[in-house]
Amino acid sequence: xxxxxxxxxxxxxxxxxxxxxxxxxxxxxxxxxxxxxxxxxxxxxxxxxxxxxxxxxxxxxxxxxxxxxxxxxxxxxxxxxxxxxxxxxxxxxxxxxxxxxxxxxxxxxxxxxxxxxxxxxxxxxxxxxxxxxxxxxxxxxxxxxxxxxxxxxxxxxxxxxxxxxxxxxxxxxxxxxxxxxxxxxxxxxxxxxxxxxxxxxxxxxxxx
Amino acid sequence: xxxxxxxxxxxxxxxxxxxxxxxxxxxxxxxxxxxxxxxxxxxxxxxxxxxxxxxxxxxxxxxxxxxxxxxxxxxxxxxxxxxxxxxxxxxxxxxxxxxxxxxxxxxxxxxxxxxxxxxxxxxxxxxxxxxxxxxxxxxxxxxxxxxxxxxxxxxxxxxxxxxxxxxxxxxxxxxxxxxxxxxxxxxxxxxxxxxxxxxxxxxxxxxx
DNA sequence: CGCTAGTCTTAAACTTGTTTAAGGGTACTT
DNA sequence: AAGTACCCTTAAACAAGTTTAAGACTAGCG
Numbered sequence: 077x078x079x080x081x082x083x084x085x086x087x088x089x090x091x092x093x094x095x096x097x098x099x100x101x102x103x104x105x106x107x108x109x110x111x112x113x114x115x116x117x118x119x120x121x122x123x124x125x126x127x128x129x130x131x132x133x134x135x136x137x138x139x140x141x142x143x144x145x146x147x148x149x150x151x152x153x154x155x156x157x158x159x160x161x162x163x164x165x166x167x168x169x170x171x172x173x174x175x176x177x178x179x180x181x182x183x184x185x186x187x188x189x190x191x192x193x194x195x196x197x198x199x200x201x202x203x204x205x206x207x208x209x210x211x212x213x214x215x216x217x218x219x220x221x222x223x224x225x226x227x228x229x230x231x232x233x234x235x236x237x238x239x240x241x242x243x244x245x246x247x248x249x250x251x252x253x254x255x256x257x258x259x260x261x262x263x264x265x266x267x268x269x270x271x272x273x274x275x276x277x278x279x280x281x282x283x284x
Numbered sequence: 285x286x287x288x289x290x291x292x293x294x295x296x297x298x299x300x301x302x303x304x305x306x307x308x309x310x311x312x313x314x315x316x317x318x319x320x321x322x323x324x325x326x327x328x329x330x331x332x333x334x335x336x337x338x339x340x341x342x343x344x345x346x347x348x349x350x351x352x353x354x355x356x357x358x359x360x361x362x363x364x365x366x367x368x369x370x371x372x373x374x375x376x377x378x379x380x381x382x383x384x385x386x387x388x389x390x391x392x393x394x395x396x397x398x399x400x401x402x403x404x405x406x407x408x409x410x411x412x413x414x415x416x417x418x419x420x421x422x423x424x425x426x427x428x429x430x431x432x433x434x435x436x437x438x439x440x441x442x443x444x445x446x447x448x449x450x451x452x453x454x455x456x457x458x459x460x461x462x463x464x465x466x467x468x469x470x471x472x473x474x475x476x477x478x479x480x481x482x483x484x485x486x487x488x489x490x491x492x
Numbered sequence: 493c494g495c496t497a498g499t500c501t502t503a504a505a506c507t508t509g510t511t512t513a514a515g516g517g518t519a520c521t522t
Numbered sequence: 523a524a525g526t527a528c529c530c531t532t533a534a535a536c537a538a539g540t541t542t543a544a545g546a547c548t549a550g551c552g
Contacts, residue, residue, distance in 0.1 A: 153444040174433035225382035234442040235475030236361040267443030
């Protein structure tokens with residue numbers, strides 16, 4: 077177990093905590109004691125561009141809340157191609173949920189696309205929260221329910237839409253990201269080659 | 285609120301209940317009181333082939349456990365094409381989770397592909413279970429976590445694999461269903477036309 | 493400064509999957 | 523026994539997306 081210098085509790089910046097409290101506050105208001113619990117459990121880390129917080133073969137040990145920056149989660153297929161499964165910009169949670177709960181090695185990578193500031197919580201602490209503050213059960217169920225619905229819509233899109241339709245849907249869903257991310261990353265998310273995405277963009281711009 | 289004849293509790297068959305108890309028992313053992321609670325909350329229904337248990341525009345009011353038979357869940361796109369999102373054969377839960385929790389109208393249909401026997405639980409009863417028997421919180425979180433992982437793998441496959449690879453993966457995952465279901469349904473699940481699936485099958489069989 | 497690595501675009505040849513149309517098979521109706 | 527509905531396959535023309543290759547345009551780096 078690694079002992080980074082910012083592991084000891086109490087070192088979490090107020091800015092990061094405020095971001096997290098506001099996130100939860102949008103679901104339901106937090107009591108003072110719940111804020112204190114979160115403060116003592118969350119560990120703050122800065123992550124450099126290109127740095128991994130999860131690599132294939134490792135067990136996903138933490139849920140990560142993104143305060144600023146952006147991550148991508150991807151898998152690598154037989155041919156060695158990277159396929160982006162999701163992006164996690166600021167105010168989002170990211171984890172390989174399967175690996176986290178089963179404690180089996182992950183088949184996925186999570187990499188910072190931009191320099192990032194995050195808050196992490198480990199499994200034992202999350203379970204502690206579940207048990208001692210029943211509300212967090214609901215919080216995290218809501219989080220995963222929302223992520224489930226998002227994924228489901230994506231599957232539906234993948235099997236029913238052309239690359240062009242998927243791209244315009246991506247732009248609508250992440251107006252931020254479409255400017256911020258390199259097109260190679262977006263192409264990998266959409267399941268097309270960067271070359272074809274370039275074609276799609278051109279044909280879209282000429283349509284207006 | 286509809287009052288079908290089998291709504292009153294106590295009418296649930298032992299065979300169905302045993303199937304449900306066994307399902308939960310695979311996650312963690314059930315206490316007698318928990319069995320009693322389930323017995324009193326689950327409502328048994330027989331569903332005819334082609335019958336819908338959810339239609340677009342309706343709010344998904346119940347979680348459905350499939351005792352026997354098989355359902356499909358699908359969405360209809362702008363062109364009117366049906367796209368199968370998932371199948372639910374015996375010993376599976378099915379619901380539009382997004383609609384169920386948000387109580388907003390669903391964009392999906394759930395239809396019986398075969399004659400089915402199901403047990404259903406309504407939202408208020410599920411919430412009652414959550415509150416009075418904390419264990420069910422965990423049960424249903426595990427159920428949705430597993431479904432999430434399944435979906436995630438599917439997205440990964442959709443963006444990284446050819447139709448042939450997706451078809452062979454489908455056969456591995458549902459060896460039952462590949463014989464049982466009409467190929468039109470499988471094609472709709474894979475996101476290809478029935479004609480192309482026919483080609484794929486032919487090219488696969490000639491490879492051996 | 494010049495070098496390298498990453499990013500974006502274009503184009504031509506190719507592969508994967510769709511569309512349209514047709515024909516044959518089975519099974520349930522009448 | 524014929525009728526209809528559904529299911530599965532084949533084939534040819536077409537559209538969607540990939541591959542390979544090349545050129546231009548950054549941005550970071552020694």
